[in-house]
Amino acid sequence: MKVGNKLTIQIVIALILGIIIGSVFNLMVDQTWVQWIDQYIFNVVGQLFLNMIFMMVVPVVFISIVLGVVNVGDPKMLGGIGLKTLAFYLASTAIAISLAMLVANFLNPGEGQSQLLDSDEVSEYRETELEGGATAESINQGFDQTLINLIPTNVIEAMGTQNMLQIIAFAIFVGVAIIANKDKTSGIVSLFEQGNDVVMWIVMAIMKYFAPIGAFGLVATAFVQAGFGAIQQLGMYFIxxxxxxxxxxxxxxxxxxxxxxxxxxxxxxxxxxxxMGVAFSTSSSSAVLPISLETAQKNLGVRKSVSSFVQPLGATINMDGTAIMQGVATVFIAQLSGVDLTLMQMVTVVVIATVASIGTAGVPGVGLVMLAMVLTAVGLDPAAIGIIIGIDRLLDMTRTMVNITGDAAIALLISEQQKRKEAASESQA
Known part of the structure; x- marks a missing residue:
């Protein structure tokens, strides 16, 4: 079942309708009937679609990674692909945040708006998110703990909490074990292949019958709640x-x-x-992963052995869109605070944001947690995040689209390099 042009057009139309209708309803958001439609129609339709996709994330990732490792066949080659993938992802993330800070310093989005620091949103964010909350705990988690957390102590718990890095680590162990016992594991490989056919059929059925209406519901409710009103005050930051x-x-x-x-x-x-359309509507790299895998393999011709390893890894560690938001937001908040960031501070932002992207959950809003970590590292008040939180949902939709597009681009790049390498070896033989 291939993702075709007809479905693409339907999703695009649904997104446009969602933006238009959501924005119109935002003008009447105080009306009871608007709130009822948003809560019981837009939100329900969107969340049902989102839940159906999330339902498939763990089985798709686990089965895809295991088959990806088995199809590569050689653990040494797998290690080479892994190192190459990690290098590409970290390099693109570092480029993304550097570009963001460069453009932000040129456009000066926070110039002359220091009064925003006195807004109620800043006080509210400090009280609700920073004082003893989960954000503070995330800020204090060191890189050593991130490395330790790569290996799950309880595989079932890792799958239940959708800890992608731990699921990937366990799947790699299973794949390598199957390769090591290949004379005895043909039945298991067949079972995984059949399981892959089943879960991908479900994913594509969800796309075919629910994607357009689900995307409409998610985008409509996002614009009903956020609208374009908040953009007026933060226009330069948004642009x-x-x-x-x-x-x-x-x-x-x-x-x-x-x-x-x-x-x-x-x-x-x-x-x-x-x-990309589904990513825009869901604001979640993890949620869109099953569709992203199928689209890359069927539409772009990316090898399953490459796609099933590179893209799930990217959904966890490749956060270029999020890094861009962090770079612009850091410069924006520094300008509001009257602080001129030194070159060393900018380098610190690049390094911390790049490293922090590893192991970050691909769920809506996680970029704000990472931003708090970055702001704290350069001595800025993380409570200032409250200023941008009103329009973050709208930007989150766009940066998620960029995140998963980067994953697919790297997967295509590595897949094509593998094809050329094999073709060269055959010609020399």
Whole structure:
């Protein structure tokens, strides 16, 4: 079952209708009937779709990773692909946040708006999120603990909490064990292959019958609650983030696809559009992962052995869109506070945001937790996040789309490199 152009058009139309209707309803958000429609129609439809996708995330990731390892066949080759993938992801994230800070320092989105620091949103964020809350705990988690947490102590718990890095680690162990016992495990491999066919059929059925209406519900309720009102006050910040997201998408990913993968970037965007549309509506890299995998494999021709390893890893550690938000927001808040960031502080932001992206859950709003960590590291008040939280949901939709597009671009790049390497070996033989 292939993700076709017809479904892409349906999703795009649903997104546009969701934005328009949600924005109109936002003007009447105090009306009881608008709140009822938002809560019982838009929200219910959107959350049902989101839950159906989340339902498939763990089985898709686990089965895909195991089969990816088995299909690679050679643990040494798997290690090479893993190191190459990690290097690409960390490099693109570092480029993303550097580009964000460069553009933000040029456009000065926070200049002359210091009064925003005295807003009620800042006080409310400090009281509800920072004083003894989960955000503070996340800020204090060290890199050593992140490494320790790679290995699950309870696999069932890891799957129940959708801890992607731990699921990936366990799946790699299972895949390597199957390779090591390949004379005895043909039945298990067949079982995983059949399981993959089943879960992917369910994913594509969800896409075919529920994606357009689900995307409409998620986008409509997001715009009913946020609307464009908050953008007026934070217009330059909003424009700055969107501009850098577009530049990173076009320049960095475009160059990777065009020159390294040797494929047309227009072709890439056209064929990956269905997954991008779902990413925009869900604001979750993890939720869109099953669709992202299927779209990359069927529409872009990415090898399953590469896609099933590279993209799930990317959904956890490749947060370029989130890094862009953090870079712009850090400069924005520093300008509001009258602080000129030194070169060393900017380097610190790049390093911390890049490292912090490893192991971050691919769920809506997680970028704000990471931003609090970055602001604390350079001596800025993390409570200032309250200023941007009103429009973060709208930006989160766009940066999630950039995140998963980056995952697919790297998967395509590595897949094409593997094909060329094998072709060269065959020609020499």
């Amino acid at each position: 700055c983030v969107l501009l850098v997201l577009f530049l990173h998408l076009a320049i960095v990913y475009g160059s990777a696809v065009q020159f390294l993968a040797k494929k047309s970037f227009v072709w890439f965007i056209k064929n990956f559009a269905p997954a």
